[in-house]
C-alpha cells in the first residue's frame with residue numbers, strides 16, 4: 001500500500017494535477033496545506049525551491065509537479081497508465097502538459113497584472129495560448145486525445161477550474177470563437193476527479209485571496225461585488 005502525503009496550498013493549480021491523477025488511479029493521499037505567505041520551517045526544510053506541491057512518500061520528498069506525476073505513474077504500474085502507449089504520442093502529451101504548466105504561470109500573471117494596460121496585454125497573451133490549444137483539439141474529444149482521460153487532461157483541468165472563479169464576476173473572453181477548447185473545458189469540469197481536486201468553496205477562497213492582491217483583476221472583482229450588493 002502506498003503512503004502518500006500531498007503537501008499543497010489550498011489554491012495551487014499545479015497540485016491539482018497530482019490530486020486528479022491519484023483520484024483517477026483510485027489512490028488515497030493525505031493532504032497537508034501550507035500558507036505560502038507564511039511558510040513553516042518544516043516546509044522550508046522539505047521543499048528545496050520553497051514551492052508546492054511536494055509529495056511525501058514515507059521519509060522521502062518528491063518536488064516539481066511533472067516529476068511527482070512521473071513518479072506516481074512509475075510507482076503504480078498495477079493501475080491504468082495515464083500516458084499513451086506509443087513513444088511519440090507520449091512525447092506529444094508530455095509537451096502539451098508542459099504547455100499547460102506555462103499557461104498556469106500566464107494565468108497568474110493575468111490576475112496579478114497591476115494595471116489595466118498590463119492586464120489587457122496578459123489577457124491577449126492568454127487568449128493566444130488557448131488559440132494554440134484549439135488547433136490541437138479540433139476533431140478530438142471529449143478529452144485532449146479522444147475518449148481516454150490522461151495526464152495531459154489532468155494538467156489542463158486546473159486552468160479551467162481557475163477560470164470558473166473568474167466567471168463569478170466577469171467574462172474575459174478568453175475562449176471566444178474557440179469551440180473545441182470551450183467544449184474541452186466543460187468536459188474536464190464534469191470529471192469527478194477534477195471536481196474533487198479542490199475544496200468545495202474553491203471559488204470563494206480564490207476571491208478572498210484575490211481581494212488582497214491589489215491587482216487590476218482584484219479591483220474588477222471588488223467593483224462587481226459592489227454592484228451586486230447595491231442591486232440586491
Ligand SMILES: N[C@@H](CCC(=O)N[C@@H](CS)C(=O)NCC(=O)O)C(=O)O
Nearest residue numbers: 012013014036050051052053064065
Ligand atoms: N515548477 C513548479 C511550480 C510550482 C509553483 O509555482 N507553485 C506555487 C503555488 S501554485 C508556489 O509554491 N509558489 C511559491 C510561493 O508562492 O512562494 C511545479 O511545477 O511544481
